[in-house]
Amino acid sequence: MAFLPQFIHPEKGPAIVQFLLLGLIFVIMSCLYTSMIAISIRPIGRLMKRTANIGQWSGKVAGLIYIWLGVKVAFQQR
Structure with missing residues (x-):
């Protein structure tokens, strides 16, 4: 719902109707x-x-992908 307000334009009619649509x-x-x-x-x-x-x-x-991700995180430096 946080995405919708940027598309509401009060000059084009009631905001509630625009929200519902x-x-x-x-x-x-x-x-x-x-x-x-x-x-x-x-x-x-x-x-x-x-x-x-x-x-x-x-x-x-899938197992190899998880192992690769684990190794990558283990050797990651801050």
């Missing part, structure tokens, strides 16, 4: 975005189940 647009866009993510996850999951190698390697890659 911007809030409605925000909610609709959030629902669409979340729905698109939920719809796209299922085919990706099916693909990963079909290719067992991807499933095995994804955990190893």
Whole structure:
């Protein structure tokens, strides 16, 4: 909500109407975005189940990323 006030212009009508309209647009866009993510996850999951190698390697890659981040933080200087 802190982002919306910069788009409210009192000279263009009641502020509450502008807030409600911007809030409605925000909610609709959030629902669409979340729905698109939920719809796209299922085919990706099916693909990963079909290719067992991807499933095995994804955990190893994620582990290597965490190890690399840990080493980077350990040797970081202030």
